[in-house]
Amino acid sequence: MSTSLSIFLTIHVIIGVLGVFLFGGVSLGLLKKKISVKMLKYFSLGGLISYLIAWVLGGHYYIVHYGSKVKPIIKAGDMTWAHSIVMEAKEHIFLFLPFLAFVSVVSIWTLGSSLDEMPKFKKAVMLVSLSAFIIGILIALAGIVISGAATI
Amino acid sequence: MLEKKLKIIASFTLASIASILFLTFATIYSEFNKPFKDWLVLTFNHHWVGKGVLAVVIFFVVAILHWLASLKMHPIAVDTKVRRALISLFIVSILATLVVIGFFILHFMKIF
Numbered sequence: 001m002s003t004s005l006s007i008f009l010t011i012h013v014i015i016g017v018l019g020v021f022l023f024g025g026v027s028l029g030l031l032k033k034k035i036s037v038k039m040l041k042y043f044s045l046g047g048l049i050s051y052l053i054a055w056v057l058g059g060h061y062y063i064v065h066y067g068s069k070v071k072p073i074i075k076a077g078d079m080t081w082a083h084s085i086v087m088e089a090k091e092h093i094f095l096f097l098p099f100l101a102f103v104s105v106v107s108i109w110t111l112g113s114s115l116d117e118m119p120k121f122k123k124a125v126m127l128v129s130l131s132a133f134i135i136g137i138l139i140a141l142a143g144i145v146i147s148g149a150a151t152i
Numbered sequence: 153m154l155e156k157k158l159k160i161i162a163s164f165t166l167a168s169i170a171s172i173l174f175l176t177f178a179t180i181y182s183e184f185n186k187p188f189k190d191w192l193v194l195t196f197n198h199h200w201v202g203k204g205v206l207a208v209v210i211f212f213v214v215a216i217l218h219w220l221a222s223l224k225m226h227p228i229a230v231d232t233k234v235r236r237a238l239i240s241l242f243i244v245s246i247l248a249t250l251v252v253i254g255f256f257i258l259h260f261m262k263i264f
Contacts, residue, residue, distance in 0.1 A: 059204070063201065081260055084256065084259070085257055088256045089256045092176075093252050095175050095204055099171050099172060099211060100245055103165050103168050103238070107161050114154065118231065120235055128165075128238055128242055131246060135245065
């Protein structure tokens with residue numbers, strides 16, 4: 001793998017995990033009776049940007065390197081399911097994340113402190129953020145399985 | 153003012169639901185329909201890029217169309233409707249995730 005690709009992959013992993021943490025923070029922040037609007041705005045926007053960067057960098061690695069170099073190694077090993085199930089599911093479910101993150105950002109940035117006056121609505125926004133968090137965790141775990149399968 | 157904001161949120165929420173449903177459908181359909189997968193590869197250089205680009209296009213088309221249509225909508229119960237749309241997005245995203253994972257498990261086991 002070229003140096004630039006390995007840098008891209010490292011940034012993809014770090015920034016993806018950062019996005020997961022930020023949406024975890026957004027979900028918890030929205031559970032509070034009185035929300036911290038500033039924190040929620042920065043966390044959600046940071047999470048969206050993280051997911052978008054992870055999407056572009058991970059996508060570049062997947063298209064340029066994974067299919068021709070990593071996939072054959074996994075397919076030739078004992079853990080073929082790591083590609084056929086985990087990677088196949090990961091690459092497609094990953095595409096859901098920016099949309100969920102975007103809705104979360106738009107809701108928080110447009111309504112701001114008004115969310116405190118609409119507790120049921122706030123809970124609904126929390127569920128969307130929670131979804132961006134849960135799916136983000138699944139994607140990160142899938143990445144660990146695939147890396148493991150490629151090195152075994 | 154609040155009503156306008158809620159309508160914008162509703163438009164993006166429904167657009168996200170449409171994009172996630174499309175991605176789930178396209179993911180499964182492209183495994184069974186080779187011409188569709190080949191078209192994605194030919195048009196976008198990679199089937200994964202094709203699905204992503206089409207999902208983004210669907211997202212903006214649905215968001216704009218819904219927002220234009222919502223301008224004429226009656227403001228009553230907008231809050232409740234948008235809240236329901238957000239909850240639907242949560243449910244759709246979780247179900248779509250399970251469907252995609254389940255599909256690839258069954259596909260690997262050659263059941264599908």
